[in-house]
Amino acid sequence: MAQVAERYVGRSVLRKEDGEFLTGQARYTDDLSVPGMVWMSVVRSPYAHARIKGVDVSRALAMKGVVAAFSGSDFEWAGPLLMAWAVTDDINNPPHFPLAKDKARYQGDGVAVVLAESRGLAADAAEAVVVDYEPLGAVTDMEAALADGAPTVHDEFGTNRCYTWNLTNGDVDKVFAEAPVVVKQRNVIRRLIPNAMEPRSIIVQPTPSTGQYTMWSATQIPHVLRTAMALATGIPESKLRVIAPRVGGGFGSKLQVYPEEALALELARKLGMPIKWTETRSEGYLATHHGRDQIQDMEIAADEDGKIRGYRMRLKANMGAYLRIIAPGTPVLGAFLFCGCYGGEAYQAEITGVFTNTTPVDAYRGAGRPESAYAIEHVVDALARRVGKDPVEIRRMNFMPPFDQPTQSIGGLMIDSGNYPATLDKALALLDYEGLRKDQQARREAGDRKLLGIGFSTYLENCGWGPSKIIGNVLKYAGGGWEAATVRCHPTGKVVVVTGTTPHGQGGQTTIAQLVADELGVPFDDVEVLFGDTDIAPNGWDTYGSRGNAVGMPAVHRACQKIIEKGRKIAAHELEVSESDVEFKDGKYSVRGAPDVSRTIASLAFSSWTAHNLPEGLEPGLEASAFFDPENLVFPFGAHICVVEVDSETGRVEVVKYVAVDDVGTVINPQIVDGQVAGGVVQGIAEALSEEAVYDENGQLLTSSMTNYELPAASEVPSIVLDRHETPSSTNELGVKGVGETGTIASPPAVVNAVVDAVSHLGVTDIERPATPERVWRAIQQAKGGGGQ
């Protein structure tokens, strides 16, 4: 019998999946090729808004090595690309097809497609397609887009307003009218470019004789993609296999149904040959969806001592030129969180989605929640300054008191559990707050050029996408939010777990194996985890919204429980005792009171395979599938503290210390959790200080490549001081929450609050994000009365 070690859950077990990545053996989509494949290249509009008067592919077709070329008018689609989240009944939802036919609506909108024998020839042929454009007036700014007389992105609606979504709890007008203190802030949440390190890539291999298709795609959502492809092309799901092989990061940008996926599939059908497409990075900057992009008008009403009574948010969310899969719902994911972890009596949120002539916007790590965390955590600091309180004190006096059973927030959420003072206390213990305040004061008094700032973010978020009934009936999302898992014990006792989630860097192969090894009492190395292939994995809802752990893991747990119960029946039968006399512990079934009389999962796997001696009526095999649909979301929270030095002469900001204490529920693998937090925090630091996608007034993307979009390098960011607090979630039996997005949700307000704190004594009350040296310098100059214009 194999020796079973101590429990794996809760330990920093090294990742199972690492070997292939460390040695170059991992296979991402662009690493694959299929005999006879041809390369696809998309001809993209250079204009943000233009009428397409004609497309001439004849020169491309005449080139040696070019196989085919088509314009948008050459395709008939069974349906548009899937848009799964009509947040209101009266939403303006323009059908989006893979190629534009009469109008290009953003720079990068596909207007034609070519196929050629090599990557280089396809790029050359795309250049040879002649498109006759009539440029039209473009609109990129949301407020300009909503103004009378603005060019309309979709003429049929007569407006660029996509939808308006409302939520009100309590008598907001009364609370705001009566409150002695009202603090208002306008936040421009800049547009970001997700930049997963692996560019998107697709291969479609058809089998014309059977009508079957295999699609490999660098996607987070093979299951959802398969259904969406069936809807767009009419190819039945049963004939379509979608494989997400190794996927080099997603951050939401691969949670999408892209035009190129439908095009490659349709062309594979049209031509009966395998098609490959890989985006160049600069192409991806135009064609892969962007994130964030909101204008927020946030208000809070408070008593004179700073006790918050009400919250009111009016925000505009940029949808870009078309609605992508969950774009309208992305701001709604944060719409219940404008009160953060604080109490109050009244709450209102109004979200207006706006069309512009820009690349479509959709989920990017945190999706709606980084924006709402910024709104509340930033305005709470302004309230603290207004009423003359320390940012720690203002938070403490407004926290919801600790609770371990579901509790209603004024934002309308039923929160699983929370202990907000605990994470703040733990974070404060990791630095010398009083000492930092003294240092800050000393530098100010000495006229030091380098000013010190301390910023807090005691964030709350909701994640773990389901639950199906709530996201469907309350939030109007078209899909489900449950998860599925199959656990299969092979005859020799080795275990294969198949999950409906699709990990792409989160370490799911390791964490799932940890749980299964513990539950079934088998060695960690005996557990393999499969996913990401619709022919292998059970139908599931894939990986995004921090759901892999929160929703995927309980499904695995439930499948294990079914295995254990079936095993108990076989063990009782073999040991000739009643089931109630059989105990299961550490992979061993033993007779109560006679621990030496026992069976292991491995031996029962063998007995159930041969099926020579099973209890009457019991099916052979030791395999179980389970579905888990949570009753609620999960609610990670925590306290992040950022310490910055601001060079008052250049405006340059350096993060000198960053402390993150997160409560993500029960932790399966501390090292993986820390890795998720550290990575997210650095993305958020860059969001606060440098990253910003910029369009000019004609809709040309100025930050058009990695050379001028400011991604953080190792030299520009600090190491992160990490710690945790564990409040098990009451949403699932494992107590787990999600951790994939906490870092990007928590950190932007901590960083910007620190920057404002550093220069607040000069009269600076706010600094626009990202707090680039130029913006910080201008804010200082303006506060000093020197203009800075």
Next chain:
Amino acid sequence: MRHIAVTVNGTRHEADVEPRTLLVYFLRETLGLTGTNVGCDTSTCGACTVLVGGQSVKSCTMLAVQADGEEITTIEGMAQGGELHPLQKAFHEHHGLQCGYCTPGMIMASDSLIREADGPLTESDVRLGLEGNLCRCTGYHNIVQAVLAASQEMRAGSSA
């Protein structure tokens, strides 16, 4: 087409290449060494870093014809005799990778950084030295820890 001969991971290869072929595509598509990844088209991200004559080079900045006669090492050549290179071990132990896409380039750049350093590396040496290699998952935190650990092991190994 131009005829070139290169030695990659100790094996000599001869091939006819289009003059415009970048070294990274020669490695990936002609030799099938797909461990070296392409993350951008502006020589910014460093995912394609390999060693040419022992020095780290972004293989998208070099034409295959320029590599004629050179000794090249890619990620596939780092483990020796079934034993992982100290950098590969350290990235594993310190959880220096998540999606793994930047990892080959990070390891090749780090190898050159450690070997070319005059003395023990500090955290800031590593952060500055890896400035040309972008990672979107880890926040660099664990990559830095991994490279510092490997640096110690490699220095101890070379002085032994």
